Amino acid sequence: MDLYTSNALKCSEITTKNYSTSFSMGVRTLAKDYRPPIYAIYGFVRFADEIVDTFHEQDKETLLADFKAQTYEAIKNKMSTNPILHSFQWVVNNYNISGDLIDAFLKSMEMDLDKKAFSEEEYKEYIYGSAEVVGLMCLRVFYSKQDEEYQRLVPPARKLGEAFQKVNFLRDMRSDRFERGRVYFPGVDFSNFSVKDKKEIEADIRKDFQEAFLGIRSLHRDVRLGVYLAYKYYLQLLRKIQRTRPENLLEKRFRVSNLHKFFLLVGASVRNRFNLV
Numbered sequence: 001m002d003l004y005t006s007n008a009l010k011c012s013e014i015t016t017k018n019y020s021t022s023f024s025m026g027v028r029t030l031a032k033d034y035r036p037p038i039y040a041i042y043g044f045v046r047f048a049d050e051i052v053d054t055f056h057e058q059d060k061e062t063l064l065a066d067f068k069a070q071t072y073e074a075i076k077n078k079m080s081t082n083p084i085l086h087s088f089q090w091v092v093n094n095y096n097i098s099g100d101l102i103d104a105f106l107k108s109m110e111m112d113l114d115k116k117a118f119s120e121e122e123y124k125e126y127i128y129g130s131a132e133v134v135g136l137m138c139l140r141v142f143y144s145k146q147d148e149e150y151q152r153l154v155p156p157a158r159k160l161g162e163a164f165q166k167v168n169f170l171r172d173m174r175s176d177r178f179e180r181g182r183v184y185f186p187g188v189d190f191s192n193f194s195v196k197d198k199k200e201i202e203a204d205i206r207k208d209f210q211e212a213f214l215g216i217r218s219l220h221r222d223v224r225l226g227v228y229l230a231y232k233y234y235l236q237l238l239r240k241i242q243r244t245r246p247e248n249l250l251e252k253r254f255r256v257s258n259l260h261k262f263f264l265l266v267g268a269s270v271r272n273r274f275n276l277v
Contacts (some may be wrong), residue, residue, distance in 0.1 A: 001138075001273075005086065005087075006089055008086040009040055009087050009090070010083060011043070011083040012039040012040045012042065012043030013035075013036070015038045015042070015043040015046060015107040016042045016043060017040075020046075022256070023042060023088045023230070024224040025229070026043075026227070027227040028226075029226040029229060029265075030221065030226045030268070034141060037090075040084075041085035041088065041091060041134065041141070043088065044071075044084060044085070046103065047084050048105070048109045052112040053180065061113055065234055068106050070082060070085055071085055071088065071102065072073070074086060074088065075099075075102075076093050078090075078093055078109075079088075091141065096158075096254050097140050098140075101137055101140075102133075104128060104129035105130065106129075108128075108130035109129075111178075112130075112182075113124075117182075117186075118183070118185075118186055126184065127165050127166070128158070128162075130165060131165035132157075133161075134161060135157045135160055135164075136161075139153055139154070140169045140222070155215070156212045156213075156216070157212075159209075160209075160215065160216070160227070160231065163205050163234065166201065166204065166208065167205060167237050169184045169185065169236050170202075170249060171237060171253060172253060174250050174251065177190050178250075179248065184196075186239060188250060190250065193250075194246060195245075198249075204236060206238070209210050209234075209235060213231065214277065216228050225269060229264065229269075236260065236264065237254060237255050
């Protein structure tokens with residue numbers, strides 16, 4: 001690996017650690033060879049997400065179009081002067097990540113520019129592009145030369161991404177509604193969000209988690225702990241949300257404390273070590 005690429009990957013690692021303590025904690029449990037490409041994937045999706053969710057005073061449509069064009073150019077040329085995109089093209093070209101996954105992700109980011117309410121079909125398309133394909137990119141890294149194993153694990157990997165994103169929708173209801181004017185759940189009126197609405201969504205998420213867990217148990221040991229830890233973290237978030245009344249979801253953003261994250265790490269590590277996952 002040349003110095004420039006090594007430096008670019010370090011930028012993606014720093015980005016991951018600055019933006020997500022929980023995700024970076026999970027990445028650190030992976031075998032060393034898997035960490036740089038996963039950091040690079042996170043850096044890419046984080047920068048795209050920042051454009052559509054944070055830069056409110058800027059021309060987001062132009063920024064995202066430029067980011068998209070630079071992404072494809074970086075992949076084609078196998079380099080970029082943007083270190084985050086250089087890191088990402090390195091992963092794409094070295095781990096044979098499908099262009100269809102990248103297309104779907106960027107399509108979901110474009111949906112965030114102007115979509116405020118989602119039909120059932122749009123909801124599924126958005127979740128696939130914004131979350132499921134990210135899991136599939138990571139899975140491709142984990143099984144870059146094992147196509148049969150990759151294909152076998154695609155369905156549970158998609159379910160895990162789906163569960164994560166739906167938990168995010170519940171956790172971020174306040175900011176999505178009041179800062180961005182978005183309602184992702186089809187047919188749900190947050191001004192009249194009922195106990196029934198909430199329980200139906202939570203039951204759907206629990207089903208996704210159950211299907212995803214079967215795939216986590218099948219992962220090879222070099223990566224299983226990191227994915228299992230993320231699974232446990234999001235399950236804990238869901239449990240906190242389940243204990244909350246519907247109207248209170250609009251009052252704050254839920255999180256798991258650093259101390260609780262540590263206990264989750266210890267518990268997950270012990271279970272993984274003794275093959276109890």
